[in-house]
Amino acid sequence: MSQRSVKEQITDRLRSSSEPAQSAQQLADDLDVSIPTINSYIEELVSEKRVATTQIGNATAYYIPEDESRTSTKHACKKCGRITDGYDSVKLEESKYFENPGDEGSTTDFYILCRFCYNDFVSWVWNDSGMMGEYPGVHSWNIADNQMEEVREDPDIKTSPSTEHLEGQHAELLELIKSLYEDDEETAGVPKEEIIEDAVDTGMSERVAKVRLNELHQTGYVWQRLNLSGLTYTPAK
Numbered sequence: 001m002s003q004r005s006v007k008e009q010i011t012d013r014l015r016s017s018s019e020p021a022q023s024a025q026q027l028a029d030d031l032d033v034s035i036p037t038i039n040s041y042i043e044e045l046v047s048e049k050r051v052a053t054t055q056i057g058n059a060t061a062y063y064i065p066e067d068e069s070r071t072s073t074k075h076a077c078k079k080c081g082r083i084t085d086g087y088d089s090v091k092l093e094e095s096k097y098f099e100n101p102g103d104e105g106s107t108t109d110f111y112i113l114c115r116f117c118y119n120d121f122v123s124w125v126w127n128d129s130g131m132m133g134e135y136p137g138v139h140s141w142n143i144a145d146n147q148m149e150e151v152r153e154d155p156d157i158k159t160s161p162s163t164e165h166l167e168g169q170h171a172e173l174l175e176l177i178k179s180l181y182e183d184d185e186e187t188a189g190v191p192k193e194e195i196i197e198d199a200v201d202t203g204m205s206e207r208v209a210k211v212r213l214n215e216l217h218q219t220g221y222v223w224q225r226l227n228l229s230g231l232t233y234t235p236a237k
């Protein structure tokens with residue numbers, strides 16, 4: 001039996017097994033080879049990262065790790081469980097170093113965090129726990145609309161950046177959007193064309209109005225949504 005065929009048989013076996021992981025003993029029985037044979041091949045498979053290991057009691061069990069390309073299409077925040085699939089998220093790497101003889105060496109874990117939890121994490125790192133649970137700028141995040149609605153509707157969560165330093169054309173345009181939004185009974189957001197048209201009426205050039213509108217969005221003063229009719233804007237709460 002060639003080396004390749006034993007390795008392929010091991011991976012086939014692990015892949016098709018109904019159990020989450022298998023021991024060297026089980027593999028040896030299933031494939032009718034000795035345990036030392038299984039061990040020598042599985043060591044290679046593990047070093048090639050084609051097979052992963054887990055401890056079950058005192059025994060080491062083996063399984064096929066999830067294909068990265070398959071799992072990367074769906075992510076849930078490690079901390080709160082919000083689905084970040086296709087949206088803003090951050091991958092944190094945590095490294096552990098072992099310095100004592102006999103330690104396993106350094107390992108690295110990955111955590112996917114949503115923007116909310118990452119924001120809290122950064123506040124915590126900077127020892128600014130007063131900012132935890134506050135998300136000024138949330139309106140510029142690329143997160144699912146239902147998640148945005150949820151924080152907008154929560155009266156305990158601060159979601160708007162301070163307007164203290166907003167002046168000139170930015171302040172003017174934001175006031176304009178607010179008044180258009182209040183007039184709009186649908187509250188689905190004010191269409192971009194309407195904002196630009198009204199801004200032009202006040203004397204702003206079309207180009208400048210578009211740039212300022214984009215800047216208000218980038219800084220979280222307005223929430224941009226893509227509806228069937230096009231882009232709409234909602235002022236930050």
Ligand SMILES: [Zn+2]
Pocket residue numbers: 077078079080081082113114115116117118
């Ligand atoms: Zn989260």
